[in-house]
Amino acid sequence: MxxxxxxxxxxxxxxxxxxxxxxxxxxxxxxxxxxxxxxxxxxxxxxxxxxxxxARIKDAVVEYLLNDGVVQGLDLATTAKVAFLRDFARIVLGPRGMDYRIQFTGPTGTNAVEAALKLARKATGRTVVASFTNGFHGVSLGALAATGNDFKRSAAGVSLNDVVRLPFDCYIDGNFDSIAYARQLFGDPSSGYAKPAAFIVETVQGEGGLNVASEAWLRGLQALATELGALLIIDDIQAGCGRTGTFFSFERFGIQPDVICLSKSIGGNGLPMAIVLIAPKYDIWAPGEHNGTFRGNNLAFVAARAALSYWExxxxxxxxxxxxxxxxxxxxxxxxxxxxxxxxxxxxxxxxxxxxxxxxxxxxxxxxxxxxxxxxxxxxxxxxxxxxxxxxxxxxxxxxxxxxxxxxxxxxx
Ligand SMILES: Cc1ncc(COP(=O)(O)O)c(C=O)c1O
Incomplete structure (x- = not known):
């Protein structure tokens, strides 16, 4: 030590x-x-x-290395990436009736959040994003702006702009209707609240104290986002990949987020990897408009694919x-x-x-x-x-x- x-x-x-x-x-x-x-x-x-x-994940990675599989691939098409894409569609998206494009971002959670926020702003032409009390989305500046924790925010050294904070489900108490409150604020042209590009939310706030959003609240949030022409971004970076008992934390709630962020356990054995799932109508990136050298961590793709097999x-x-x-x-x-x-x-x-x-x-x-x-x-x-x-x-x-x-x-x- x-x-x-x-x-x-x-x-x-x-x-x-x-x-x-x-x-x-x-x-x-x-x-x-x-x-x-x-x-x-x-x-x-x-x-x-x-x-x-x-063992299943490790063996797949070891075999890939022993066969000189491409390890660093930028965003080139590789055998490992193709196999991951196919299996993600077959094992995760298909059975859940989900239709999403997959964006590979830099390999950490905060990279995925940055991409999601940027995409929502580009898609709507709006700047402000709504996030929630006690939310945690990462520590790069865009994600940090959406994060509540004052200790982390203070370290930014610059102002953290273009995010408004709303009360999470049951933040005030069990009776306060935070969706109605948000609807009132965003619907009133003189409330001082510009219409948001997106709502970004964790269904269970991992760092914020394991606060759980109810199904009804999440459905209400989805309806509000639709009414306002804003995207619903679910940050499933900590709550996803089985943590709450299902692959996605929200999959039994009947909501269809526009964008989903995954990282952490998507990389199987803790290998760095992050993806953003984008509803096809919002896949409006120009080629290379958002990039990152380590979008092509092929060892993680191999591990991720082996990990997905557990869902069968x-x-x-x-x-x-x-x-x-x-x-x-x-x-x-x-x-x-x-x-x-x-x-x-x-x-x-x-x-x-x-x-x-x-x-x-x-x-x-x-x-x-x-x-x-x-x-x-x-x-x-x-x-x-x-x-x-x-x-x-x-x-x-x-x-x-x-x-x-x-x-x-x-x-x-
Ligand atoms: C919900 C959520 N979003 C984003 C992040 C940021 O991920 P990373 O630390 O990999 O940047 C975390 C990390 O704990 C998280 O829990």
Whole structure:
């Protein structure tokens, strides 16, 4: 750790909360250099949903490398890209009746968000984008403008413009109709609110505290976007790729976003990759108008394709449902046992957390969990939500045991 402390920039963050040097990883376990195993409830912030070094994904990548497959392809057509495109259409889009074009952006989530925002502004000729309280969309300037967190925003050093913020579902309370509020603001020519190019929203706010948008609210948002001629952008970067129990977080809600951002676990084994799905009528880019050297991470395409095969695998789908049940029941039991310390369970699927009455208690439990060899993070505006985000493939018994450990740590408060 001393090399990290001396040489790496002060900006490093996770290595402060988990001060050990990790060297290998398999499934839901991380191993440090001393050979200690840690249960990983962070899962690369949602980028290793299929577990670390999953054999099916790893074998595909190793074979591709051994055969000298193209690794860096800019946006050239390659065998790996063609295979990914075909399988994404066949496994993901087709069965869901979805018709989208796929844009490969630079490989991080924020790259996908930048592309989506730019496209919406180009498509509508409008500048303002509407985003939501507690939303997180990345830290490059366009995405940061749409992000709520003041600490992250303050680091921009420039003004973050052309975004208006609206209350997320249940932000004020369960009775406040934030869609009606937005409709009033955007419909009134003297409200000071210009019509937006797009609404950008997470269906479950990963960094913002695992706040869940209801189906009714999302449908209302879609209707409002249509009325206003604005695009609906779903940022599924953290909530997508199975995290909430289905491939897309919104797919059972009967909404058809105009644009969908995916990154993190789309790259299979945590390999950097991001895509933007665009409803065909909005695919108005001129060739090369938006680009990026690393749009062609072919190793990620190979890993991504192998990962997609899990969505045709009954064992994987069954395991995902079972794990969600384990988490639901486990967290409900923990909540009941500590009514004074805990406020509520938040999130859905394998994307859940426990809200503490006092944020410092969440921090203490996270530290106590690390002492018990579990890696997990907090989220929410004050870090008040202890977040459980294991690989989707974590063995149910391990998940159960880990939730029991959380219970013990809370009891020790
Ligand atoms: C919903 C959401 N959007 C965008 C991003 C930004 O992704 P990246 O950190 O890869 O730029 C994140 C990252 O956590 C995210 O959770």
């Amino acid at each position: 001393s090399a990290v402390e001396r040489i790496e920039s002060n900006v490093r963050s996770y290595s402060r909360g988990f001060p050990t040097v990790f060297s290998t990883a398999k499934g839901a376990l991380l191993y440090d250099e001393a050979g200690n195993a840690y249960v990983d409830l962070l899962a690369g912030a949602g980028s290793v949903n299929y577990g670390h070094n999953d 695998d009954a064992h994987f789908l069954g395991q995902l449902d079972d794990n969600i049940q384990v988490m639901d029941l486990g967290l409900e039991a923990v909540l009941k046992k500590h009514p004074k310390l805990l406020v509520r369970k938040k999130g859905r699927g394998l994307f859940q957390g426990i809200e503490f009455a006092r944020p410092e208690d969440a921090l203490r439990v996270r530290a106590a969990m690390f002492d018990r060899a579990v890696v997990m993070e907090m989220s929410g505006p004050r870090g008040e939500v202890l977040k459980l985000m294991p690989p989707l493939t974590i063995p149910a018994t391990l998940l159960e045991r880990t939730i029991k450990l959380i219970d013990e740590c809370i009891a020790s408060l």
